Amino acid sequence: MxxxxxxxxxxxxxxxxxxxxxxxxxxxxxxxxxxxxxxxxxxxxxxxxxxxxxxxxxxxxxxxxxxxxxxxxxxxxxxxxxxxxxxxxxxxxxxxxxxxxxxxxxxxxxxxxxxxxxxxxxxxxxxxxxxxxxxxxxxxxxxxxxxxxxxxxxxxxxxxxxxxxxxxxxxxxxxxxxxxxxxxxxxxxxxxxxxxxxxxxxxxxxxxxxxxxxxxxxxxxxxxxxxxxxxxAEYPHGENPYGAADWEKAKRAGLKLSKVVREVDPVSLKMSRQGSAGLISFMNNENYMSLPVNNYQYGSDPRAEQISGKFYEENLFDHRGMDGCFPGCSLRCTKGGWVTLSFGDQKGKKVWVDGPEYETACGFGSNLGIWNAEAIMEANWHCDNLGIDTITTAVIIAFLMECFQRGYLSKEDTDGVELTWGDDQSVLRFLHQISHRENEFAREAGKGMVSLVEWVCRKYVQRTGRENPKKELMKFSMQAKGLPFSLYRTHRSLSMQASYAAASDIGAHHAAAWLIKVDLLGAFPTLQDKARALITYPRVRLGNDNLGLCKLPWVDVFNPESEKVKDTDKFINPASQE
Ligand code: SF4
CATH class of the missing domain: 3.60.9.10 (Aldehyde ferredoxin oxidoreductase, N-terminal domain)
Structure with missing residues (x-):
């Protein structure tokens, strides 16, 4: 046409x-x-x-x-x-x-x-x-x-x-x-x-x-x-190429927010150096216990340093170049680096990996008991290469590992496949098996958490003759509306739990209202405060999503000007509220 x-x-x-x-x-x-x-x-x-x-x-x-x-x-x-x-x-x-x-x-x-x-x-x-x-x-x-x-x-x-x-x-x-x-x-x-x-x-x-x-x-x-x-296509040329009502004002507003991001990020989350993986140390803090470890069973582990943003910053991320996923982003959180593949038919090849971001680093790291930063990057690369979601894949594997841990699965049920905490090679093998539907176990894992729980129950009853364990499995098959949790252990943040369950229309994802950090810092001391945040934040996020904006510079980087804003939520960047 x-x-x-x-x-x-x-x-x-x-x-x-x-x-x-x-x-x-x-x-x-x-x-x-x-x-x-x-x-x-x-x-x-x-x-x-x-x-x-x-x-x-x-x-x-x-x-x-x-x-x-x-x-x-x-x-x-x-x-x-x-x-x-x-x-x-x-x-x-x-x-x-x-x-x-x-x-x-x-x-x-x-x-x-x-x-x-x-x-x-x-x-x-x-x-x-x-x-x-x-x-x-x-x-x-x-x-x-x-x-x-x-x-x-x-x-x-x-x-x-x-x-x-x-x-x-x-x-x-x-x-x-x-x-x-x-x-x-x-x-x-x-x-x-x-x-x-x-x-x-x-x-x-x-x-x-x-x-x-x-x-x-x-x-x-x-x-x-x-x-x-x-x-x-190419960038449009000429003055005011996007047809802004007031192009000079738009440019001034852009410069102002860029400056805030450049000044605030190096002294807060350091995303321009550590990517969103910089959050790992914060979530791992023993006062917060919010880093998911071994399928969300624990909230902190001393080995988290080995997969922290600081570790990636100092050892694996390649800082040369810009790392913005679009020109003009002064936050530049899209970090990446090189790893040598340890698994698959390209074993030994050095590949560029975009990531890991926080979710993938925890998903294939702490939540599977894997404390090897390169193994996490490799899992990230294979998932991207095979075309599967890192979060969903990792959380499904975490659930299966806990099933093995608690005896709800045995090798007898899974064509000899066994998934145990910290075994990165088995994880890499299994995500390939899932992607190619190589056996019954992998095929069932590829369908998603809800039907997988039913399958594990059937296998368990067949093997043991015991009562259907569904009630128990529901306690650790971490999903809402069928979507596996993203990687926050929410025991200490009621607002984040509610965000997964209610504010997010797609299931347990963090994007609709990422409240956990400020909630842990004490921003919402009462239930009313948490409830109000569950109304305010999704509205701001919806505004970002409708406009085509990234939430990181527009919401999550704390803007010192917030302190001056009256009658509004000081943790939401005023730039998003203008
Ligand atoms: S637009 Fe968002 S995701 Fe992309 S580099 Fe900037 S902050 Fe990161």
Whole structure:
């Protein structure tokens, strides 16, 4: 389909790109101004389009279930820190309810630059395909794709194909998933972007990734046979390229927030050096007991230093270059480094790993009793390469380890596989088995926590003849609404427990209201304070998600100006409240 591209106005292209893979129809539809002004963009607009498409009882694998990519009106504005977050939205095959996953990189920005506010894809293709949105030629096409199951092989294929046609790497951005997404309900979507500032093999620049990890939207993507959505586009040029109402004011506001982030981060969470893994030491503090250890059984461990942000900062993260997942981010928390693979058919190869972020470091570290920082990075790389969510995979494995610990599983039940605390090689092997459905045990683990509990119960009753242990298993199968917990032990933070259970509409994820840190610091001393925070924070977060902003610089970096703000929550960055 050829289309006409118009300049962005107030951050909007005012166009929806709709693709039906059942018949190959591609359409550009106008974005109704009333819908735009009510839902703004990002999460809310994505959910609105999902709501319009789905019907009661629809299977997430129904062709009619759309896969939606929705950035917001501030996506792709490098004059602000933390822009270019994009939402992937669909009915989740993992939970059966609407799934939303927020991801960084350049993809959301490039959707805007190519001339669209949102992409919705319905139907299923018969064969593997790429969707190519070419913002240089103003053309959208569906093309045959090779069935490349591993994400980094696919990345190489796409980059070679696009550069072979003369496109500059900085103008190429795309999303992919891998074989694990096809064989589980918790496939992730990788967002690939070119980082010109890092060095590999003497060459400047290589492609890096961020993930839409939660709720299994990679599984929807591969079920539709979409191997990649590729966007070719360039930053808009000229004065006021996003059509801001007051461009000078917008630039001043961006500079102000950038300055706050640059000044505050080095003396607080140090995310620009340690990434979000810097939180590990805080959560591990014995006063807080909030680091999940051995499937959330314990909240602190002296070995946490071996996987802390400080350890990564000093030993494994490569600090050369910028580490912002989009230009203009002064927080630059997207850390990464090199590891040599110890497992798999590429054993011995040195690979670049984007991460680990806090969740992955705890998920494959403390919560599995693994205190080996390189093993965690390797697990991170394999999950990305196979296309599975690190959090969900790790928490499911933690549950299974506790089942072995408590005798609810034995090797007899699991085709000889045994998962024990601290055994990183078994973990690496098992995540490959899950991704390829290699045996019954792996196949059941790939379905998700809720059905896995039932399976363990059946196996236990068959083997022992004892009473069904479901009541006991429910105590340590850590999930809400079917989504495994992200990596906070919430015993000391009632507000965070409520955030998982109630504020988060997708299940037990931390993004809707990340209250644990300030709650542990005493910000919400009464139940009323906690309840109020559970109303205020999700609203602010929803605002960020709708605009296309990253919560880290916009909410979580403490802005000293908060002290001056009256009648509002001082822990929410005033920049988010303006
Ligand atoms: S704070 Fe981190 S995740 Fe957020 S936009 Fe900046 S680099 Fe990306």
């Amino acid at each position: 050829k289309y006409t591209k118009s300049n962005l106005m107030r951050g909007y292209a005012n166009k929806i790109l709709t693709i039906d893979l059942a018949n190959g129809a591609i359409q550009e539809n106008g974005l109704d101004p009333k819908v735009r002004d009510y839902f703004v963009g990002g999460r809310a607009l994505g959910l609105y389009l999902l709501y319009k498409r789905i019907t009661p009882g629809m299977s997430p694998y129904a062709p009619e279930n759309p896969l939606i990519f929705s950035p917001g009106p501030l996506a792709g504005v490098p004059q602000f820190p933390g822009t270019s977050k994009c939402m992937a939205v669909s009915l989740s095959p993992h939970t059966g309810i609407p799934g939303i996953s927020n991801f960084g990189g350049h993809f959301g920005a490039h959707i805007k630059y190519a001339g669209f506010d949102i992409i919705e894809i319905t139907g299923k293709s018969e064969e593997d395909i790429f969707i190519l949105i070419n913002g240089f030629e103003n053309q959208v096409t569906i093309i045959d794709a090779p069935s490349i199951d591993r994400v980094f092989d696919l990345e190489k294929f796409i980059v070679d194909a696009c550069t072979g046609k003369g496109y500059d790497k900085k103008d190429i951005t795309f999303v992919t998933t891998g074989v694990g997404a096809a064989n589980t309900t918790y496939g992730c979507i990788n967002s690939h972007y070119f980082d010109p500032t890092k060095t590999a093999g003497g060459q400047k620049g290589f492609f890096r990734t961020k993930q839409a990890g939660r709720t299994g939207l990679g599984s929807v993507m591969i079920d539709k046979k979409i191997r990649s959505v590729i966007v070719l």
